[in-house]
Amino acid sequence: MSISSEHPVSADQVYRALVALGAGPVADPEVRPEGPQEGDRLHLLGALLAKTELEITAATRLGEDEGADDVVEAVIGWSLQVGADPGLTANVVTNRLERTAIQVAESGEDEPPPGRNAAFAAVTIAAYALTAQRSALGRMEAE
Incomplete structure (x- = not known):
């Protein structure tokens, strides 16, 4: 079992994904004039995880007459990514x-x-x- 990523994402890639999802954190240009740095990577990944979990939660909110098919689809997508x-x-x-x-x-x-x-x-x-x-x-x- 390997836990290292075959193709690790950079802080910039995660930041761009957040921006594309409309959830990009606003960086103070005086503090970070060069944009996100590799030291920001885990913070940005956490923000991306939160955005993803919020979207999944909104899409799979079960009502009285709804089944769990949407939850299952999210789990299948997760499983396909993890392997x-x-x-x-x-x-x-x-x-x-x-x-x-x-x-x-x-x-x-x-x-x-x-x-x-x-x-x-x-x-x-x-x-x-x-x-x-x-x-x-x-x-x-x-x-």
């Missing part, structure tokens, strides 16, 4: 779960709403379970 490597899939999903746990924990409220701590624990446990499974499978394959 058939189950280790890579687990690694990507684990990374998503870790980001979700951080987002759930950062409620910005003095007193989190009921269930917030349980949701954080559930997401964290899911990430640990996938990590443990990958580790166990790796040890079994090594034997």
Whole structure:
């Protein structure tokens, strides 16, 4: 399983994708007169991920008489991009779960709403379970 990108995208490519989607962050020309830099890459990728997740959420919002076909189509598209490597899939999903746990924990409220701590624990446990499974499978394959 390889987690490195075969063709990594540059900060400029991600920025251009955000602009094309109408979600380009406005950079202060005095701070960044030369535009986005490679050090901005992860920040820009996070913004692109948020834009994508917002679009998927808007497109797959289930009503009373709607099915889950739209959600399935989004998952199929995701799976085709990630590929058939189950280790890579687990690694990507684990990374998503870790980001979700951080987002759930950062409620910005003095007193989190009921269930917030349980949701954080559930997401964290899911990430640990996938990590443990990958580790166990790796040890079994090594034997």
